[in-house]
Amino acid sequence: MTSGNFRWARLIVSIVLFSMLAACALPRSGPNKAEIYASSVQNQGDAFVVSVNDRVTRATAVQPALGFADEFRDAGMIGSDTINAGDRLGLTVWENVDDGLLSSGPVKQTILQEVQVDGTGFIFVPYAGRIRAAGNTPEALRRIITAKLEEQTPDPQVEVRRIAGDGSTVSVSGSVGAQGIYPIEAPTRTLSAMIARAGGIAIEPEIAQITLIRGGQRSKVWFQDLFRYPEFDVALRGGDRILIEADTRAFTVLGATGGQSRVTFNTQSLSVVEALAQVGGLSTNAADPSGVFVLRNEPQEIANQVLGRADLVGDQRMVYVLDLTAPTGLFLARDFAIRDADTIYVTEAPFTQWSKIVGALTGSLAAVGSVGTSASTLQGDF
Incomplete structure (x- = not known):
């Protein structure tokens, strides 16, 4: 075989490989922006794709409301020397x-x-x-x-x-210094005082939640709100159960970020910027900062408000789009609140896919060249 034939063979193989690379899906972390937009309701898909602005940020800024019911807050203080059954x-x-x-x-x-x-x-x-x-x-x-x-x-x-009686006692359990059953005495007639009596909380105050169970009723409040709002520092009753536990809310981060994982909240409220910072931010080598998406099942009240409609019924699949390269992009990402079970997805930059194609093609051409060299060597030997 002549050298000219080998050159033609290399060219044909290169064209075939390039066509194969173009036809095949290269490895990537998820869909690109075009594919996400193609799945929108506007394109006969099943999710609403919405660009985030100040109005959307305000409409979606909903955080879990924790607080004691009136039955707990209206209960008067038990006298320190009142006798109870079991005393x-x-x-x-x-x-x-x-x-x-x-x-x-x-x-x-x-x-x-x-x-x-x-x-x-x-x-x-x-x-x-x-x-x-x-x-x-x-x-x-x-x-x-x-x-x-x-x-x-x-x-x-x-x-x-x-x-000190057996009747006027409460149980304190969960993330506290010393779990146990404690009598209601003059210094420990309120919730915060009883928690202090049990050694205080053993987790970060920012994520600590207090559940008070009284008979068949239960209410939950943020630990820090006991001190922000005096009405939440309720009076205790014999038989009350106090449970201290960490916030269980979490979100998921996928795509071109510093780390892909399920992350728990470390504060009562969390923005997109803070959420991305928890996983190391965007990948500088792969991320497209104009393609940051937040995927969420939005309640119908909020979905109707965001879309300016009134006909939607039930939870709606929403995809919120953030462009960090826009003049106000980082401000919007700083103000847009993340909620429990959200998924943050960062798309790869087009250059990243092109680099993968070039890398795959270069490797393939090198392999073809190696085959051609081997063939020429064999021809010379014969």
Whole structure:
């Protein structure tokens, strides 16, 4: 075979390889801008593609609203000495006679070390009978017992002591310094005070959420809001359960970025700029800064507002487009809020795909040249 034939063979092989590269999809991180726009509702697709502007930013700036229900906020403070079912009391009775109802001989004092308040709120005192203790203060209960005993012994003196009880307790669990069951006492009658009693939170305050469960009701609030809004520092009730846990919201980042992963929120609110910064920003070698997309299932109320419509029903697939190269692009990305389950996708620059084609083609031509050289060597040998 002559050298001219080999040159023609190389040219033909090159054309064939180039055609194959053009026809085949080269490796890439996802769809390009044209393909995303082609999937829009305007092009018979199933997603609305919307360019982000100030109006869109305001319409989509919705963050989870956390706060205690009125039932929690309107509950009054329990008195520090109020007796509750399950509490334990200490009683001492002095009688002004030698042979009393409860005492005899020279000892005129009777001590009842621990009297349990039963589940219905009553206690039993000898000769005074069954007395309701729950809801009373120790002083009020003292007067009630004294009045009962006066009917049978002259001028009795009664002392009632409230021992730290089992009834007025709350449980604190989750990300706290010391999980456990704690009594409601004078210094720990509010939510923030009880959390401090349990050693404080063990996670970043920015992402800490407090859930308060009372009977069949539950409400959740941001930890920092306990101090921003005094009405959220609610009064506690016996049997309350307090759960401290980290924010579970997360978003996903794909495409030409510093890292592709599922990322949890590290603040209560998060913008596109902050979200991209968490994964190392855009890839300087591959990203197209004019093709930053946020994919989201938007509730119908917000979708109608964004699109200026009123006929959409149910959640809508929305693709928000950010062009960071525009004069206000970075400002819009700084103001556009990311929400739970969002997907941020950054397209590759056209140059990146061209570089891949050139690289693949150059490698293929080198392989063809190697084959041609080998063929020439073999021809010379023969």
